[in-house]
Amino acid sequence: MAKTALQFIHNGREVAVFVDGGANLLSVLRDLVGDHSPKFGCGQGGCGACTVLIDGDPVLSCVTLAESVAGKSIDTADDLKSGPDLHPLQTAFMANFAAQCGYCTPGMLMAAKALLDHNPSPSRAEVVEAISGNICRCTGYEPIINAILAAAGHGLRRA
Amino acid sequence: MPVTVKTCATPAEAAAALSSDRGARYIAGGTLVMRALNEGDVEITTLVRLADRSLAQIRTSGARVSIGADVTLLQILREREFSYLHPVVRSIGGPAVRTMGTVGGNLFAYPPFGDLAAALLALDATVSVQSGYGARDMGLEEFLAARDRAGGTLALAVSFERPASVDAFRYRKVARVKPKGASVVSIAAHVPNRGGRVSNVRIAYGAMAPTAIRAKAAERALEGRTLDEAGVAAAVAAAAEGTSPATDAIASAWYRREVVGVHLRRLLLGLES
Numbered sequence: 001m002a003k004t005a006l007q008f009i010h011n012g013r014e015v016a017v018f019v020d021g022g023a024n025l026l027s028v029l030r031d032l033v034g035d036h037s038p039k040f041g042c043g044q045g046g047c048g049a050c051t052v053l054i055d056g057d058p059v060l061s062c063v064t065l066a067e068s069v070a071g072k073s074i075d076t077a078d079d080l081k082s083g084p085d086l087h088p089l090q091t092a093f094m095a096n097f098a099a100q101c102g103y104c105t106p107g108m109l110m111a112a113k114a115l116l117d118h119n120p121s122p123s124r125a126e127v128v129e130a131i132s133g134n135i136c137r138c139t140g141y142e143p144i145i146n147a148i149l150a151a152a153g154h155g156l157r158r159a
Numbered sequence: 160m161p162v163t164v165k166t167c168a169t170p171a172e173a174a175a176a177l178s179s180d181r182g183a184r185y186i187a188g189g190t191l192v193m194r195a196l197n198e199g200d201v202e203i204t205t206l207v208r209l210a211d212r213s214l215a216q217i218r219t220s221g222a223r224v225s226i227g228a229d230v231t232l233l234q235i236l237r238e239r240e241f242s243y244l245h246p247v248v249r250s251i252g253g254p255a256v257r258t259m260g261t262v263g264g265n266l267f268a269y270p271p272f273g274d275l276a277a278a279l280l281a282l283d284a285t286v287s288v289q290s291g292y293g294a295r296d297m298g299l300e301e302f303l304a305a306r307d308r309a310g311g312t313l314a315l316a317v318s319f320e321r322p323a324s325v326d327a328f329r330y331r332k333v334a335r336v337k338p339k340g341a342s343v344v345s346i347a348a349h350v351p352n353r354g355g356r357v358s359n360v361r362i363a364y365g366a367m368a369p370t371a372i373r374a375k376a377a378e379r380a381l382e383g384r385t386l387d388e389a390g391v392a393a394a395v396a397a398a399a400e401g402t403s404p405a406t407d408a409i410a411s412a413w414y415r416r417e418v419v420g421v422h423l424r425r426l427l428l429g430l431e432s
């Protein structure tokens with residue numbers, strides 16, 4: 001079956017790939033673009049490990065039709081850091097022991113970034129709501145919630 | 160397994176593509192169709208999508224509201240005029256699901272999903288559909304009953320009248336996972352109050368049948384009554400009548416039938432969970 005040309009902005013850089021019909025965005029990011037930060041968890045849109053931002057809003061890349069992102073801007077956890085400097089959310093996750101196995105962390109970070117970009121001073125309830133679509137089987141969520149609140153408390157110095 | 164993706168310029172073209180191919184599915188947000196593809200559903204051979212956002216418009220005319228099928232749940236949340244639907248939308252998925260999931264897609268969600276369809280049923284919504292025979296409007300109840308036999312039909316929009324008052328529309332979703340999860344049952348009720356008694360009662364359930372359904376026995380029992388303990392008792396007793404819930408990972412059919420009346424009572428009396 002013929003492949004389709006697809007162009008989009010990945011972490012600020014334009015990329016062009018040829019995709020199979022019906023390919024999901026997660027497979028395109030991981031297999032064709034080489035960005036392994038979004039993870040394959042359930043493949044059903046139920047766990048949030050594959051969360052990325054499309055034009056600033058969180059989506060589940062495993063159930064996003066790749067062709068639907070043509071011309072759009074995709075941001076992933078791969079671009080959160082700036083050289084050796086971690087993003088404040090990453091620093092807060094580290095300081096608050098918010099990652100154990102780490103598999104959910106990229107999705108958690110992007111869900112948290114989407115929240116803080118729109119609401120820099122969220123309440124605890126708003127943080128819980130923001131990560132309600134992201135499953136973590138290690139931490140019990142408390143350290144993640146504390147990390148996001150800590151990042152918000154310190155202010156996000158980088159967008 | 161790769162499939163064909165057809166990007167159509169108009170809803171009519173998309174409807175024609177759907178009706179000419181049994182393996183074609185319309186895709187908007189992707190939360191249902193891409194999930195099926197990821198699970199290896201070989202019945203899907205073609206994805207049909209629209210090139211533009213023509214089905215993502217919200218129109219109001221007096222008290223009547225029309226929401227395009229491609230309007231996302233996030234769009235609903237961002238519209239202050241839909242504040243009565245916000246508790247419904249907030250009960251669905253996490254933020255990412257709401258960014259993607261659409262109003263039209265929710266009409267095709269299988270239990271224990273599809274809570275918005277129950278709310279729209281309680282609001283007496285109609286659905287505009289387009290098929291190979293042209294466009295027409297049909298009641299949501301009729302649409303849901305025919306949904307699984309109506310291959311080749313494209314939902315264009317849902318329309319309904321705003322609730323008579325803020326207190327007239329009520330919604331409750333019961334889930335085991337907090338803050339949210341799939342439904343044990345979701346209940347929506349439109350209970351306009353006329354002189355202390357409710358009239359034109361509409362009660363709808365999610366997860367109590369293969370599609371969202373009306374609770375007609377409970378509606379009849381509540382009509383003309385007051386919303387107090389004595390007034391709702393007959394409706395609560397009839398709450399499970401006409402339901403056919405499934406046993407799934409969330410709850411057994413027996414459990415759903417046992418608790419639906421408990422939650423209907425709490426909803427009608429305005430009690431906390």
